[in-house]
Amino acid sequence: MTYKGYLIDLDGTIYKGKNRIPAGERFIQRLQERNIPYVLVTNNSTRTPEKVQEMLSTQFNVHTPLDTIYTATMATIDYMNDLNRGKTVYVIGETGLKTAIAEAGYVEDTENPAYVVVGLDNDLTYEKLAVATLAIQKGAVFIGTNPDLNIPTERGLMPGAGAINKLLEAATRVQPVFIGKPNAIIMNKALDVLGVKR
Structure with missing residues (x-):
């Protein structure tokens, strides 16, 4: 892992519906062990970041700080504020x-x-x-x-x-x-959160 940071999708990457994807879980654990920054970027607008954090912890064995979760909702609000x-x-x-x-x-x-x-x-x-x-x-x-x-x-x-x-x-x-992936708006905002350049 030579990258300075990672933007990681959730749906279909860390889980699929209610099904776990253990390789995705292990990848995040490795990033945490090595102190490599990451942001979990999701297009899902139905859940708050707190609900995403809780779901990851209780259903998918991913324990992550709240500030590592960036949703399409958050990017939408940032975009409206900018306009x-x-x-x-x-x-x-x-x-x-x-x-x-x-x-x-x-x-x-x-x-x-x-x-x-x-x-x-x-x-x-x-x-x-x-x-x-x-x-x-x-x-x-x-x-x-x-x-x-x-x-x-x-x-x-x-x-x-x-x-x-x-x-x-x-x-x-x-x-x-x-706003959401694969569009530049959410990715550029997530990079700001991550604190690295493209």
């Missing part, structure tokens, strides 16, 4: 995404939000899509937490956040700004 277009947002997503955005000072607006943020939402409805479509048409910045069309699970490849974004893109004729 500085106001603190109103409409979010399609789950509790992890909504809570983090609210805690960052953003207020829900279903009429004229500055941003529409779209992540994975297991309770997706037509009404949510309609509200997002209208807001994007009015000029809200359209942000996709990640472009993943599918998510690897123990059941197989399931629809991902990217699939929801594709639907909204078709309905609005507006392309989202994707």
